[in-house]
Amino acid sequence: MDDLNIPASVSTPAIQSNWQAGVLAMQGDSYPENSYELFSPVFEWIQAFLAQESKPLSMELQLVYLNTSSIKFMMDIFDLLEDAHRKGASVAVNWRYDRQNERIAELAEEFREDCTFPFDIIAKN
Amino acid sequence: MDSPDLFTLRKNFTEKQIMLCFNGPISRSLIEEIGIALKNYLTAEHAQPSEAMDVFAVYIEATQNIRHYTMLRGYADADASATVVISRNESGRYVVSAGNTVEAEDGRVLMERIGALACLDKTELKRVYKEQLRKPRDPAAGSGAGLGLIDIARKATAPLAATVTNLDDGRVFFSLCAVI
Numbered sequence: 689m690d691d692l693n694i695p696a697s698v699s700t701p702a703i704q705s706n707w708q709a710g711v712l713a714m715q716g717d718s719y720p721e722n723s724y725e726l727f728s729p730v731f732e733w734i735q736a737f738l739a740q741e742s743k744p745l746s747m748e749l750q751l752v753y754l755n756t757s758s759i760k761f762m763m764d765i766f767d768l769l770e771d772a773h774r775k776g777a778s779v780a781v782n783w784r785y786d787r788q789n790e791r792i793a794e795l796a797e798e799f800r801e802d803c804t805f806p807f808d809i810i811a812k813n
Numbered sequence: 814m815d816s817p818d819l820f821t822l823r824k825n826f827t828e829k830q831i832m833l834c835f836n837g838p839i840s841r842s843l844i845e846e847i848g849i850a851l852k853n854y855l856t857a858e859h860a861q862p863s864e865a866m867d868v869f870a871v872y873i874e875a876t877q878n879i880r881h882y883t884m885l886r887g888y889a890d891a892d893a894s895a896t897v898v899i900s901r902n903e904s905g906r907y908v909v910s911a912g913n914t915v916e917a918e919d920g921r922v923l924m925e926r927i928g929a930l931a932c933l934d935k936t937e938l939k940r941v942y943k944e945q946l947r948k949p950r951d952p953a954a955g956s957g958a959g960l961g962l963i964d965i966a967r968k969a970t971a972p973l974a975a976t977v978t979n980l981d982d983g984r985v986f987f988s989l990c991a992v993i
Binding site (some may be wrong): 759 | 844848867874
């Protein structure tokens with residue numbers, strides 16, 4: 689599976705993956721009109737990683753604003769991680785946010801409510 | 814045709830504290846461009862980051878809802894227009910208003926949904942939001958996932974206000990207003 693390296697646009701986040709290190713990272717805003725195009729390669733990458741690897745996978749997020757269609761795709765991704773976690777895989781999410789903007793922490797918290805794997809919400813200055 | 818009376822228009826904008834408005838066919842890139850302008854205005858006005866994000870979020874959900882609707886109905890450009898106004902009210906709160914032409918029946922359904930959402934408090938809105946989030950996608954409903962209106966209601970500090978106005982062709986002009 690090829691690693692992802694997608695640059696950010698006005699309405700889409702930057703996305704990088706590193707299969708070797710077991711890391712998938714996303715930074716920025718996500719509010720494209722069609723979220724499917726953006727999220728399907730991310731979803732497929734994570735699915736392939738979880739199916740083929742036994743090493744840990746971590747998602748390093750610095751997402752800021754997400755429209756509702758991006759939120760729905762992120763939920764699908766976290767459901768995928770939750771499923772893997774319940775089958776014994778080692779998965780984790782680290783979501784860093786600017787402490788000035790509590791909305792991001794609230795958004796991340798609502799995702800975390802439905803997850804039992806390690807999900808850290810980290811304020812940065 | 815008379816030339817547009819810019820002075821009266823300007824007076825109206827000033828009185829209503831309108832910081833940004835748009836009327837016409839709306840495209841994906843136009844939503845992004847106006848969004849950038851809106852972000853810049855909010856930064857220049859020193860809005861709190863969380864408040865600025867709520868205003869931006871409501872603007873995006875409202876305009877993308879209009880785009881999804883016009884595509885779903887296959888409207889031509891003239892009917893795929895949106896009217897968007899971002900202003901402040903007497904108490905200094907930001908107000909996001911967005912309107913578009915819809916089929917009379919769709920207008921009726923929208924008014925019912927908004928009426929139902931208006932009866933819910935923040936906790937109930939969150940429950941309805943999470944339920945909607947967990948529903949399987951309806952391929953016919955575009956990528957809106959039915960979450961937009963609930964999200965707008967959650968970000969508003971007062972119940973959403975909406976009106977429908979009858980048009981000559983049997984359709985209606987639907988207008989939604991959210992105080993942030």
